[in-house]
Amino acid sequence: MSTVLTIGADGDLVERFAEASGGDVVALGVEALADGGLLGALAAPDAPLLVVLGAEVDLDESFAVAGNVDVVAPSTSVVVVAFADPDLWMEAMRAGVRDLLSPHATPADVAAVLTRATARAEARRAVLAPVPGSAPTRRVVVVASPKGGVGKTTVATNLAVGLAAAEPGSTVLVDLDVQFGDVASALALVPQYALPEAVQGAASNDPLVLKTFLTRHPTGLQVVPGSDSPAAGDAVTPADVARLVDMLSREFRYVVVDTAPGLSDHTLTALERATDLVLLGSMDVPGVRGLRKEMDVLGELGLLPRGRHLVLNGAGSGGGLALEDVEKTLGAPLDVVLPRHDAVPLSTNTGVPLLEKGGKDPVTRGLQALVQRLAPHAAAPRGRGRRKAGAR
Structure with missing residues (x-):
């Protein structure tokens, strides 16, 4: 042409x-x-x-x-x-x-x-372009947690924005909380289409048609927003999810999937295709125990991918728990620890992800550290944080 x-x-x-x-x-x-x-x-x-x-x-x-x-x-x-x-x-x-x-x-x-x-x-x-002599890296990254309210969508949206910035045109974010997903709100998007439309009709088997149902974020990230009503979300089946993730993983280098709390059939379907799991917990006794239980269940099901990234959100010294206590309970080291910070609720309420805005606060640096675990060539976070502000 x-x-x-x-x-x-x-x-x-x-x-x-x-x-x-x-x-x-x-x-x-x-x-x-x-x-x-x-x-x-x-x-x-x-x-x-x-x-x-x-x-x-x-x-x-x-x-x-x-x-x-x-x-x-x-x-x-x-x-x-x-x-x-x-x-x-x-x-x-x-x-x-x-x-x-x-x-x-x-x-x-x-x-x-x-x-x-x-x-x-x-x-x-x-x-x-693929690296000469090797196949292109395709990664399906599932962001999950045993319970709600731990910042899962905040982590998923920032991770996707960070990957999109590292490799333009490479990343799509899927809101798989089929009933109450709020990725669109977290990104200040007003989508024309949502998840149910993306898995129906010609979009369910034609990648060219599917791409016209995506919503574009100003950063270049492409988004499959969650359903605008619980009833419409209930019509999305695990088979629909399987086709959607498979098709997107052939078209994009990074598919980031934000899931509902717990282990729904939709989440398990996504995990069957995952190359990476970002497992998120909170720094309280129920949160840590729930995280350990979810790890055990996924291990028994054979659904713990090789790329596993343990993230602790809302860390602080006021709850009586130390990071060493958390790691002992989990039986595994934490990869990224995000502290409590006023920048997070401001980001959530304005719909501007921390990695879109940029900044030197410890949460932004920690999120950037998570991006670098998946895209090592991404720009390094600015400044030197303590270990709780990034990778460990």
Whole structure:
């Protein structure tokens, strides 16, 4: 396919892109968006470097197309032709648009857009390319806990955001708490589709269709939000979960699964496919004992994956327990210990994950340490925390 694909752009702009790309341009009318064949073409290995949505394409439709292209062809940049203002820029970036271009763009403006798209594509292809001589690493990371209220969704969303930042286009987060999942709230998302839609119809067996049902977070993370009602969530079966996780694991390097408390059939189905388990507990006697029981049960079922990461959340000195006591009860060392900190409720209430915001607080450093256990090349946490603020 061409280097540049324009849709609904005027002749002058097409000519400027032709000059900038050495003539490697295909120009289509807006009718190209009508039959749905565009996404199929973009999913091919020879997808264009740049898709330019001209002034003839409605802005809302442009943003919808950009979100789908960002999932189907992560190395393809989408440019929308429009007069920009700060609000429009924000909306465009959230939709997956990489550049806004004035209808009166000069040849220099066009060349700059093409240069940025080229750099972006090279960076993404370098990140997602397999290491020579080895198979690409595909990891299904299940985040689980024996009881609720221990910060499981906070850890899952931050872990997914951190992995998405480490490897753009690599990560999808699934909210598998089918009745009361709140991943969308934790990420301040207003999704168009949720888990039940993602496991029904054509989306249940066609990865291209499935990707159009994902919700994109501003960090580039893709999300399968939880059901918007318990009744709808009850319609999701373990077989649905199996198909969904299997399909996503073929399309994304990291599939992070946030589960309901305990060991539901949905959670056990996800664990059957897990390469990694992040098992989360709280620093109190019931929490530690529950964690030990869950470890024992999973061991008996043969569902403890080789990649096991024990995380203790809400650590502090006021409960009468020491970390050594916790580890003795568990019969295993803790991998990451997260202390109590005021940054956590603020993050939860604003819908901005700590790893999206960045910071030097000990919880952020601890979460970054967890990301590094799965993606060792991820940026190291800033500062030196005590052992309770990160990996042990």
